[in-house]
Amino acid sequence: MKSQFRIKIIFILPSLMAGGSERIISFISQNIDKEKFNPTLIIVGFKKDNVYDINDIEVIYLNKSRILTALPFIYNNINIHQPHIVVSSISHLNTAMAMLSPFFRKTKFIGRESTVLSKRSNEKKIRKWSPFRLLPNQFKNLDALICQSQDMAEDIINNFNIPKTQIHVINNPISSLPKIKPAKPFTEIKKFITVGRLTEVKGHFRILEILSKLNQQFNYTIIGDGSLKDEVFAKAKSLGIYDCIIHVPFTNKVNDYIAEHDMFLQGSYVEGFPNALLESCVVGTPVIAFNVPGGTKEIIIEGVNGFLVENEDDFLEKLKETREWNPEKIRNSVYEKFNKETIIRQYEKLFINIMKN
Structure with missing residues (x-):
């Protein structure tokens, strides 16, 4: 045969x-x-x-x-x-x-x-x-x-x-479907997270600048390592927010970390197709990202799974919002397409x- x-x-x-x-x-x-x-x-x-x-x-x-x-x-x-x-x-x-x-x-x-x-x-x-x-x-x-x-x-x-x-x-x-996070209101201390290499293009410095202007308590987790590690954390110290930051150089449980946070923050100046941002939507965590060249705009649906902003002032205003998000709607917004x-x-x-x- x-x-x-x-x-x-x-x-x-x-x-x-x-x-x-x-x-x-x-x-x-x-x-x-x-x-x-x-x-x-x-x-x-x-x-x-x-x-x-x-x-x-x-x-x-x-x-x-x-x-x-x-x-x-x-x-x-x-x-x-x-x-x-x-x-x-x-x-x-x-x-x-x-x-x-x-x-x-x-x-x-x-x-x-x-x-x-x-x-x-x-x-x-x-x-x-x-x-x-x-x-x-x-x-x-x-x-x-x-x-x-x-x-x-x-x-x-x-x-x-x-x-x-x-x-x-x-x-x-979307290569896997982890457990979706439960719906819950924002807590008094907001929990933000960013996943990405510590390099220029990922825009960690401008996220730190924005967070330093936020007049409320927050915790900020950064997952990733890279050539600008020392500069990034020196910047956080100079802005007076170093004690608010948790650094995880590498983990196989990125989805678990993202699910524990209120918002995913992306500061990139350019993206091909941001996998970590997509993963955030998959677990039901909304995102705030800059409108930059690349695939970010093909993932974010305004007000459904996050916000796409034009500048640092807009980013800061979205950080202050206290709306309640629907994790299931966030996941569905990306699952249908990806x-x-x-x-x-x-x-x-x-x-x-x-x-x-």
Whole structure:
């Protein structure tokens, strides 16, 4: 009996350390229909760095600290496996795959972008030297590019000279449904939370400035670590709110923390598609976020699951509000659009269609 044809896909990630791209791509690779697809996951880095459990698919660790030194090994694995499709995520890895794609004419290469690239050009982390940034058009050899939001797609089309036909907008999925928080009124001491790397783009400094102007008691939990850790907490001390802050560098129980708080605060200057904000809505905690480039505006429904504000004064006014929120309505507002079944189907449809073309 002839076995059913399955599309062979190699998913490639720099690591399985904590991060949005790592979580989403590892989730997609494990959850696509195994009767239609034969997935393999290649990790450039090391197994010891894993924070995500991988089941039911082959995982290959290259044990390299840099994409550049891993390129020959990535080439060898593609050559050995002869996949129909290669899917990568994060800009410098997508660029590396664009470099390799001319050597594999029978393989389709798909990149997934994680941010609005043109808005990140001034960030310190982005400015460090990389040979991949010398390429005049870093995505030209990719067969398709997945963007997490409409803003991201428009940015790629307008600033990177990529045809619209190669761009596909697929939002991030809700990968799990934790227990929804119970409805309850605000307490006398408000409890706020932010989840995100301690880097410039995440806007922790402006949230601290805003909180320092709030004339009522509060507790503020920050989950995340990063290069600006010392500066962030020095700023909190200078503003006189250091004792109001709880810092959790890393936890596997983010949802539990979010559920215990009244509001999720996002200070970012740009977002690809804010996973932590989405997770906040999933557990029923409303959000306040700035209206910035990226996918934030595709998640927030004004007054239903939170507020989208234009400036710091507006942010402060929303912090003062004492309305009672309905956690079930907050979850439903995002579940209808971003449930995992819907998003997985969108990925599968893209993989099937790109093979037809």
